[in-house]
Amino acid sequence: xxxxxxxxxxxxxxxxxxxxxxxxxxxxxxxxxxxxxxxxxxxxxxxxxxxxxxxxxxxxxxxxxxxxxxxxxxxxxxxxxxxxxxxxxxxxxxxxxxxxxxxxxxxxxxxxxxxxxxxxxxxxxxxxxxxxxxxxxxxxxxxxxxxxxxxxxxxxxxxxxxxxxxxxxxxxxxxxxxxxxxxxxxxxxxxxxxxxxxxxxxxxxxxxxxxxxxxxxxxxxxxxxxxxxxxxxxxxxxxxxxxxxxxxxxxxxxxxxxxxxxxxxxxxxxxxxxxxxxxxxxxxxxxxxxxxxxxxxxxxxxxxxxxxxxxxxxxxxxxxxxxxxxxxxxxxxxxxxxxxxxxxxxxxxxxxxxxxxxxxxxxxxxxxxxxxxxxxxxxxxxxxxxxxxxxxxxxxxxxxxxxxxxxxxxxxxxxxxxxxxxxxxxxxxxxxxxxxxxxxxxxxxxxxxxxxxxxxxxxxxxxxxxxxxxxxxxxxxxxxxxxxxxxxxxxxxxxxxxxxxxxxxxxxxxxxxxxxxxxxxxxxxxxxxxxxxxxxxxxxxxxxxxxxxxxxxxxxxxxxxxxxxxxxxxxxxxxxxxxxxxxxxxxxxxxxxxxxxxxxxxxxxxxxxxxxxxxxxxxxxxxxxxxxxxxxxxxxxxxxxxxxxxxxxxxxxxxxxxxxxxxxxxxxxxxxxxxxxxxxxxxxxxxxxxxxxxxxxxxxxxxxxxxxxxxxxxxxxxxxxxxxxx
Ligand code: C2E
Ligand code: CA
Ligand code: CA
Numbered sequence: 207x208x209x210x211x212x213x214x215x216x217x218x219x220x221x222x223x224x225x226x227x228x229x230x231x232x233x234x235x236x237x238x239x240x241x242x243x244x245x246x247x248x249x250x251x252x253x254x255x256x257x258x259x260x261x262x263x264x265x266x267x268x269x270x271x272x273x274x275x276x277x278x279x280x281x282x283x284x285x286x287x288x289x290x291x292x293x294x295x296x297x298x299x300x301x302x303x304x305x306x307x308x309x310x311x312x313x314x315x316x317x318x319x320x321x322x323x324x325x326x327x328x329x330x331x332x333x334x335x336x337x338x339x340x341x342x343x344x345x346x347x348x349x350x351x352x353x354x355x356x357x358x359x360x361x362x363x364x365x366x367x368x369x370x371x372x373x374x375x376x377x378x379x380x381x382x383x384x385x386x387x388x389x390x391x392x393x394x395x396x397x398x399x400x401x402x403x404x405x406x407x408x409x410x411x412x413x414x415x416x417x418x419x420x421x422x423x424x425x426x427x428x429x430x431x432x433x434x435x436x437x438x439x440x441x442x443x444x445x446x447x448x449x450x451x452x453x454x455x456x457x458x459x460x461x462x463x464x465x466x467x468x469x470x471x472x473x474x475x476x477x478x479x480x481x482x483x484x485x486x487x488x489x490x491x492x493x494x495x496x497x498x499x500x501x502x503x504x505x506x507x508x509x510x511x512x513x514x515x516x517x518x519x520x521x522x523x524x525x526x527x528x529x530x531x532x533x534x535x536x537x538x539x540x541x542x543x544x545x546x547x548x549x550x551x552x553x554x555x556x557x558x559x560x561x562x563x564x565x566x567x568x569x570x571x572x573x574x575x576x577x578x579x580x581x582x583x584x585x586x587x588x589x590x591x592x593x594x595x596x597x598x599x600x601x602x603x604x605x606x607x608x609x610x611x612x613x614x615x616x617x618x619x620x621x622x623x624x625x626x627x628x629x630x631x632x633x634x635x636x637x638x639x640x641x642x643x644x645x646x647x648x649x650x651x652x653x654x655x656x657x658x659x660x661x662x663x664x665x666x667x668x669x670x671x672x673x674x675x676x677x678x679x680x681x682x683x684x685x686x687x688x689x690x691x692x693x694x695x696x697x698x699x700x701x702x703x704x705x706x707x708x709x710x711x712x713x714x715x716x717x718x719x720x721x722x723x724x725x726x727x728x729x730x731x732x733x734x735x736x737x738x739x740x741x742x743x744x745x746x747x748x749x750x751x752x753x754x755x756x757x758x759x760x761x762x763x764x765x766x767x768x769x770x771x772x773x774x775x776x777x778x779x780x781x782x783x784x785x786x787x788x789x790x791x792x793x794x795x796x797x798x799x800x801x802x803x804x805x806x807x808x809x810x811x812x813x814x815x816x817x818x819x820x821x822x823x824x825x826x827x828x829x830x831x832x833x834x835x836x837x838x839x840x841x842x843x844x845x846x847x848x849x850x851x852x853x854x855x856x857x858x859x860x861x862x863x864x865x866x867x868x869x870x871x872x873x874x875x876x877x878x879x880x881x882x883x884x885x886x887x888x889x890x891x892x893x894x895x896x897x898x899x900x901x902x903x904x905x906x907x908x909x910x911x912x913x914x915x916x917x918x919x920x921x922x923x924x925x926x927x928x929x930x931x932x
Contacts, residue, residue, distance in 0.1 A: 516629075
């Protein structure tokens with residue numbers, strides 16, 4: 207094509223500053239050649255034929271198609287139709303012909319295959335040109351490479367596809383909401399979390415988020431506030447209603463999308479259902495704060511409760527009572543009947559305790575057999591004592607299990623805010639100390655804290671400490687108290703009674719330390735020591751030619767539970783070379799009846815060694831005749847509390863007579879202990895009691911004094927015993 211137009215722009219010739227002739231005519235041909243040659247893309251003129259025969263292409267042809275212009279012009283090597291990707295040819299042709307027919311320019315995007323085989327996208331713009339006969343003969347136009355733009359578009363489309371896939375398939379709920387509380391957008395996961403059939407259904411249904419969704423509408427208000435203040439929320443946890451009415455926990459992460467003027471356009475963010483986690487957390491928290499057996503608050507929660515009670519009492523000028531309840535002899539039940547039954551008993555106790563308190567009070571399990579009650583809104587001591595008396599009453603009701611009745615008891619210590627302290631620790635410590643006092647004053651009772659008790663407790667701790675060393679320092683002594691045969695008036699036995707010869711405190715009676723020895727387990731070595739010592743001493747008396755007597759040794763229930771008791775009795779006998787018939791073991795009645803079956807088995811094996819067995823403190827427990835009959839028992843020792851008033855209290859007299867009769871009916875010997883007066887002696891002799899023991903004859907005495915008593919009977923009626931009986 208030849209462009210030979212020369213335009214003359216203006217007629218005045220001017221010479222510019224740089225010397226060029228400003229008025230020189232513009233060489234449009236040169237201008238257009240420059241443009242066409244440097245244009246990115248290809249200018250062309252082609253025929254309107256089937257293969258778009260090119261008559262002219264600009265130099266850009268090479269860059270665009272990879273073919274030189276002379277290879278394309280007049281289809282020398284390829285036609286433009288050939289370059290056009292076969293799949294796109296029909297559409298290109300359709301578009302161009304439609305434009306030509308309507309005499310408009312066209313614009314079409316399609317792909318070509320370059321000389322190097324590479325496919326690229328092009329945009330062609332063109333217009334039909336008519337010949338002198340007004341027939342459409344050519345197309346003139348411009349083709350440019352739009353591969354980059356198409357690739358970018360494709361990437362954009364891909365990104366959109368990807369993001370909408372994330373939106374559609376995410377497991378997290380995704381939302382856009384208006385600040386007023388309507389949904390603009392929601393994904394299927396959100397619909398699922400909130401229990402709607404589809405995202406559309408959710409958007410349709412939830413028109414007022416704060417009212418319809420949040421359990422507490424304030425949560426939505428807090429959400430909006432945070433958004434307005436910080437533009438975002440992180441892990442914002444709330445409870446929401448699902449469509450089916452159930453309530454779930456969700457956690458939201460969201461941000462505010464702002465308008466150009468800084469106002470909030472909408473909120474967008476994600477939602478996860480954290481109900482399971484919340485439940486798990488709640489369970490863990492419950493477990494951390496509650497006792498697994500009874501479900502009562504545990505030590506940890508108890509501290510909180512006392513603290514809250516103190517704070518409230520402080521505000522309202524009231525008192526708080528902390529009541530420490532410790533079951534008596536629970537260890538015994540637990541060990542002898544088994545933990546399974548021990549657990550049942552604890553559950554029963556927990557139930558009973560609950561019946562004594564009001565809803566704002568706390569019953570907690572401190573551990574083991576210790577319970578603590580926090581009594582709030584206490585006006586005065588009487589109010590507290592009324593509850594404590596009720597506690598003692600309900601706990602002491604016998605407990606029935608498997609047709610067997612068990613006696614229960616507890617010792618109670620009381621401390622009080624503000625008098626005894628103003629922290630949970632202080633109140634618990636005081637109540638604990640008071641409880642110990644109740645235990646040592648005979649159990650099944652209560653004691654309130656006093657500062658003097660603190661002193662007593664530290665003494666007790668010191669005692670406990672010293673007791674540990676007493677055995678190795680050889681500080682224990684055995685005293686003997688004679689037992690006299692009513693018929694002959696002779697000493698036929700002696701009870702071995704332990705004393706602790708403490709270098710600081712002097713001679714300490716067993717009641718002051720046996721319970722500590724039992725608690726600490728020291729009773730095991732101590733009990734073994736006294737067995738050995740009593741056997742050795744008895745054998746020594748026999749070797750010295752004194753009349754043979756039976757020596758009775760008291761056994762603690764703890765020793766009984768300890769495996770190896772039978773062996774240690776056998777060892778003691780063997781070491782001392784004492785015949786078993788000269789040893790008697792005393793067991794308290796209450797203990798024997800705790801677990802009759804098992805104790806019967808143990809008793810049988812002791813009995814098999816050849817020793818005698820006595821039931822001590824008889825009358826204080828709950829003996830059942832049927833058991834007594836089956837037990838291998840030789841003696842009943844009537845408790846001294848019945849003997850004391852035998853001559854003045856008709857009830858006691860009747861009990862002692864009944865025990866004697868019953869014992870004899872079972873073929874047992876009956877011993878009365880605590881015989882202090884002539885009147886005691888007369889009564890007992892009159893009613894057929896077999897043997898007697900008590901201050902009337904002798905206090906417990908050291909071995910050397912016992913020896914004197916024994917030698918007295920050996921040589922005839924001694925000053926101390928026989929003369930008084932006869
Ligand atoms: P127990 O087995 O009932 O012992 C009888 C207690 O009554 C003894 O007190 C004794 O001294 C006291 N007694 C004796 N005659 C009379 C009397 O006429 N009037 C009065 N009021 N009391 C009298 P003791 O020696 O203080 O022992 C107290 C308890 O300590 C014993 O009660 C026994 O349960 C326990 N005990 C003593 N020695 C041992 C021991 O070696 N091992 C174990 N496990 N317990 C022991
Ligand atoms: Ca005894
Ligand atoms: Ca006794």
